[in-house]
Amino acid sequence: MAFAAFATAEAVPQAPKRASRIGWFLLAPGLAYLALFFLTPLISLLLTSLQAPDLYGDIGAYVYAFNWQNYVDVVSEYGEHILRSFGYALVATAAALLISYPIAYYIGVRCRSRPLLQSILLVLVIAPFFISFLLRTLAWKQLLSDESFIITSLKALSLMAPDAHFTGTAFAVIFGLTYNFIPFMTLPIYTTLERLDTRYLEAGADLYGSPATVFRKVTLPLSMPGVVAGTLLTFIPAAGDYVNASRDFLGGTDTAMIGNVIEANFLVLLNYPAAAALSIILMAVILAIVGVYVKRAGTEDLL
Amino acid sequence: MSRRPMPEDPMIRRLIAQARASQLTRRSVLAGAGAGAVTLALAACAGGGAGAKPTAAADTSASDKSLNWANWAAYIDEDDSGANPTLDAFTAATGIAVNYEVAVDDNNSYYGKVKDQLALGQDIGADAVCLTDWMIARWIRLGYAQELDHANIPNLSNLTPSLQNVDFDEGRAYSVPWQGGFAGIAWNKEKLPQGLKSVEDLWNPELKGRVGVLSEMRDTMGLLMLQNGVDIAGDWGDDEFAAAIDQLTKQVEDGQVRNIKGNSYLEDLKSEDTLAAICWSGDITVINAEAGDKWEFIIPEAGGTLWNDNFLVPIGSSKKANVEALIDYYYRPEVAAEVAAWVNYITPVVGAQEAAAAIDPELAENQLIFPNEETLSTAHVFRSLSAAEEQRYQADFQKILLGA
Secondary structure: OHHHHHHHHHHOOOOOOOOOHHHHHHHHHHHHHHHHHHHHHHHHHHHHHOOEEOOOOOOOOEEOOOOOHHHHHHHHHHHHHHHHHHHHHHHHHHHHHHHHHHHHHHHHOHHHHOHHHHHHHHHHHHHHHHOOHHHHHHHHHHHOOOOOHHHHHHHHOOOOOOOOOOOOOHHHHHHHHHHHHHHHHHHHHHHHHHOOOHHHHHHHHHOOOOHHHHHHHHHHHHHHHHHHHHHHHHHHHHHHOOOOOOOOOOOOOOOOOHHHHHHHHHHHOOOHHHHHHHHHHHHHHHHHHHHHHHHHHOOOOOO | OOOOOOOOOHHHHHHHHHHHHHOOOHHHHHHHHHHHHHHHHHHHHHOOOOOOOOOOOOOOOOOOOEEEEEEEOOOOOOOOOOOOHHHHHHHHHHOOEEEEEEEEOOHHHHHHHHHHHHHOOOOOOOOEEEEEHHHHHHHHHHOOEOOOOHHHOHHHHHEOHHHOOEOOEHHHOOEEEEEEEEEEEEEEOOOOOOOOOOHHHHHOHHHOOOEEEEOOHHHHHHHHHHHOOOOOOOOOOHHHHHHHHHHHHHHHHOOOEEEEEOOOHHHHHHHOOOOEEEEEHHHHHHHHHHOOOOEEEEOOOOOEEEEEEEEEOEOOOOOHHHHHHHHHHHOOHHHHHHHHHHHOOEOOEOOHHHHHHHHOHHHHHOOOOOOOHHHHHOEEOOOOOOHHHHHHHHHHHHHHHHOO
16 A cells, blocks of 8 residues: 555656647537537526416416526425425335345355356346336236235235225335335445455454444445445435336325426426426435435445 | 438438538538537527417428328227228328328327427428317417318318317317217226216225226316216306315325326226226227226216317428328228227217128117217317416316325
């Protein structure tokens, strides 16, 4: 380590003092792409979110304005949905972490001596990606419908009330989110655990650490980059997901998430400013949450 | 070098046309593409503004014998190989090649896709579209539809008299019905042998959590209002609508209504998540054929709703005369009967029933495909809403759907 620090101190390449023209030339396509396909829509979204209804216009007609009121309106009307989205995403992320960590540990650490099994298990984790996640979610809806084998069995065993059902409930939506994001959680954790030096674990045991202590003090901190990456990859899309909570899939009328509200406002109500304001709020809240989380959890070692 | 077919996307077609027309260097073509993309971005920004109505594109039907037809799934006759016999016969007879596309999945999402181009008077990639009454009303109001030349559609005289004058299109100047249907109630005959008679029966405590209603506001609210004794085609207002909204809110909050869905309600009926539902007539015929004769459909005692999907020529289409020839063809009774026998919806063509009797007498007796006067008198058309009403009522209805 010390040697490396010494070496780099000697050999830091001098950054060119003058911005070279070639550099800008090479960057130009990328910058143009970002400006055109990221910045322009974002500005358009921001402008739309501030529009006011055209008093003499037809349904869906809006004019450019500086109507901050849109933000106040959507928060007061859909505050519950915003909270619900982040609540569902949080629960689904925690559930996915609890399920994925042992899987990743088993594949990445325990199966090291059996590379074939390791490869097979990894393929199994990735296998669901070979089928569209819309189809998989619809399949779950069928498997868990009222007259399905699973639900009728649960009812016969008195594990479910006779008039209870699964599809269209909050539980179903969180189940769907968890299921769909498990591979996104498992893979990053696996990549960090795969590189875990087991001699540290032996050292921990030699120092009279119980398995639980060794896990808490050694394994978990060393796998944090994977956990951080996995939770981000799960939480961010889960908060904005609108498929699982959609009434056409696992959701019902009281499980709508922010994505469903945006869809309804955009397509059915033609209330584009409200849809745009909600999108901006979703983006801002996710940015804030992720910012705080990354700052606290640290990303210096992130992959 | 063989000439490749033009891409589907009208915006890209426009760019290619621009590039071909100017025959300039590669560099300026790229600049053109850049300018096009900027225009696209600006168009997306400007879409919401209120502007003058767009003007119709010039008709090139005489030189270009083709047309694109955007329609809903399972809405035209199809043989085992996937071809459409009536369309093939049309092409053989007129020389007009038809590109039939199942592009409409939902009135709202289709409108969301094409509205910015319509507002600018551009080609949306379809020369004929079939959309539901209320959406047609919006297109006509906004000037997004081309006026049809009835001289080119002599068979329009076969249009059912009750559909010749509708409140959104007096004299059918812009739109012509394609197929129609009823919204009523259906139930699972195995689980509910006693059956249902009215919307009120859906609120039976035994059915708690097993009832589905449609996310199409006019059908669900229409049936509830009819049950309350409101003439939905007539002069009703906020009070009548609010009363029905309160009833639906209560049933949803009490858990009586399991879910509110569009086309996917059929999945719930099949999986038996719902045992009874508000639904569309033609669908029940189809799932009975697919999944065993398990469901029965009726128009409730208090009446059902009647809707139509209508042909329309979008403002940016340059093939209006071709579309008029297509409409004229489908208004031949024997052609209409062939389609009706396959899609199971109501045909608006007089004489189709007699033609159908020649193919299959039982079909001609089916009240859901060839309703008689008595059946038709129990079905009502939801009156047209003003833009302000539409906004208000949809907002109330969506509140229930979103649980707000």
